[in-house]
Every structure is written in structure tokens, then in C-alpha cells.
Amino acid sequence: MASVNQLSVGWERCEWDASGQPMSRRERAESRGSYLASVPPDIAGLQFDVPSDVAAAAEDALIEVSRFDAELAASLPAADGELAPLAVVLLRTESASSSQIEGVTAGAKALAIATLNESSGQNARLVAANVDAMQKAIALADELSVDSILAAHRALMHDQSYARPGLVRDGQVWIGGGPTSHTATFVPPRQERVPALLEDLVAFCRRTDIPVLTQLSIAHAQFETIHPFNDGNGRTGRTLVHAMLRRSGVTRRLTVPLSAGLLTDTPAYFAALGSYREGDPAPIITQFSRAAFAAVGNGRWLVTDLIGIYDEWQQILPSRKGSAARRLLPHLLSQPAVTVAHVQQHLGVSQPAAQRAVDQLVGAEILKQISTGKRDRVWIAREVITALDDFAARTGRRS
CATH class of the missing domain: 1.10.10.10 (Winged helix-like DNA-binding domain superfamily/Winged helix DNA-binding domain)
Structure with missing residues (x-):
């Protein structure tokens, strides 16, 4: 089993060139000298020692997701493919939580109108376009390769050139803090390390000897740690989660809003990512398990509402x-x-x-x-x- 030291990220000192960047005197003083960038471990061949209670909860959550996916076909009248409202609202939540369009929201009416290509607000058109892109990206990502991850990013960020759609980042990025990496909350690895780390991640995702929810939780945390793109990491990483659920056969009809559920308690989610980077994967697995139960409960509530509406329509028409x-x-x-x-x-x-x-x-x-x-x-x-x-x-x- 992997020890905490094997799982913990390492650190390397890097030089920073702030010349030509607009910033205040205080910011410039804080950004002098070198900074520390993370060095994530290779995980493709590691074995993970997960506490039995955490593993049991993850297995129960996965069974619940699979059961809900199976229930959907039997409980709802035949609609087009998967239940589109769940996919739409999932993307509304997912997109609003992504860094590039933080705070962009659109109600269900605006989204429904936007899908008709009728006159609608800019937010609704943006989120509707992201819904389409996410659905295409999930299909592209089913094979789980570095190329398919890049294709998913290209589909999601195709009209945003600054994000280098379909290409790994070409510079250092950081999470939180000011205009440089010196005061960041977390600094992902240098861009030169990203291609090899993605190859290692894909090899890990292809393994069949790890319970599915444990595997996708670790894969998600590793992806967020690598942070391989200039922007769009959140949406692309969540696509990877859904692709892994499809690949494993857990879901066949439905895009369960599992990863979006992580963001209902952002402090716990970010703390779990921090724990993973310190060598403990249990908290992020726990967060995914809780998110899965919440997503299924919420989804069942929606299905019940829709069945009631449909039955009433049948009576009054x-x-x-x-x-x-x-x-x-x-x-x-x-x-x-x-x-x-x-x-x-x-x-x-x-x-x-x-x-x-x-x-x-x-x-x-x-x-x-x-x-x-x-x-x-x-x-x-x-x-x-x-x-x-x-x-x-x-x-x-x-x-």
C-alpha cells in the first residue's frame, strides 16, 4: 500500500520573472525571488489504503447512483435519450461554478428558450452552449486517453483562445493569491511536467482493480492538482468524472450531478483536495460519496415532480x-x-x-x-x- 510520503506532492523551487507585469509596489515586493511549485507523484501503479468505513460508504453511494440510473428508464415516459433537464441543470450548476464564467446563471425558462436558438439573454446562450459542449465532451472522453481529454477541453473552450483549447498550458498557473504564484493557495506543477503527469493519470483511470468511486475521486483530485490547462480545468475535470462513470457501466442514461454536489460545501471540498495533496485520499472519497447521495436524492425528487406533472397532463388533455x-x-x-x-x-x-x-x-x-x-x-x-x-x-x- 502507498504510504503518505508516496502520495504527498513534493515541491521544487522555480525562478519567477515579474518584469513587464503591472502590479503595485507591495505586490512587486512580495513577488521577488523564487517560488515553490508542486511536484505531484505518479499514481498509475500505486495501491491505496482506504479506511474500511470510507470504502464501504463509497460502495453504497455507487450502488445508489447505478440504481437511480436504472430507475430512470422505467419511471419516466419516453423522452429523447437521457433525461435532458438533468443534463441542462447540471451544466447550469457546473458552468456557474467554473472559473471562466463564475457567477453566470440562467433560469430554466431562459435555458429552454436558448436551446431553440430563439432570442435569449447572453448568460442563457452561454450556458446552453456549454451544455452542448459538455455532452459532446463526455462522448469524446469515453475512450479515456490524453487525446480525448484534450478533445474534451477543445469542445468546452473552443471559442476562448486565451485558454488554448485542446492544448496543455504553456506557463505557470496558480490557485488563489494575487498576481503571482508567491502568495498562492496552491501552485500546480511546472508546465513541462504536465504531459507526463497526464499520461500517468490516464493509465490510472484505465485500471480495473480499484473500486469505481474511489478511483474517480482520486482521479479528480489528481487532475485538479495537475491543473493542466490555462483555464477550463474544472469543467474538463468534471467531464472526466462523468466519462469514468460511463466507462465503468455505472451510468448509462444519465449525467448524475455528482461532481457539482461537491461544490455545495466548498470549504470541505477544498480541504479534501488539500488532504489529498498531503497524502490522504480518504476525505475526497468521502466528499464524492456524500455528493453522490445528495445528487441521487435530488434527482429522485425531480423525477417524482415530473411524473406527477405528466400524469396530470394525461388527465386534463x-x-x-x-x-x-x-x-x-x-x-x-x-x-x-x-x-x-x-x-x-x-x-x-x-x-x-x-x-x-x-x-x-x-x-x-x-x-x-x-x-x-x-x-x-x-x-x-x-x-x-x-x-x-x-x-x-x-x-x-x-x-
């Missing part, structure tokens, strides 16, 4: 079975904003038939028009919007 209006109902659970053109394309019906379906749903008070005028009209399923916003509020609730 007067149109016959097989009608366009009834066939649209499951789709509204995953896309609660529609236009006539969207309905026409989704159902494969004529424009008049799509309009009749919308009119019937408006008459049953399932849909409500939110735009004015006769052109480019948008209708929303308000009850679904409310359920999604409630889900997001629970997911993002800080302890």
Missing part, C-alpha cells in the same frame, strides 16, 4: 390517444419551451397540425405563450420550468 398534442407531452419534460416550427420538426407533422397541437395544449393550460405578436411565438410548460428551477436551487444550495 382532452385530445385522443396518438394525437400530435399527446405525442408532444413527453418531449415537454425535456424541452419545456417550444415554437410551432420546433413542434413540426420534432413530430414530423405539417405546420397546421403543429399549430393545432399547440392550441390544444394551451387550451388545457399545459402550455402558455410568453412572447408577443404572431411571429416567432414561444410557448412554455410552466410546471416543468418550476420543477427544474426548484431542482437547480436544491443542487446549488450551499451548506
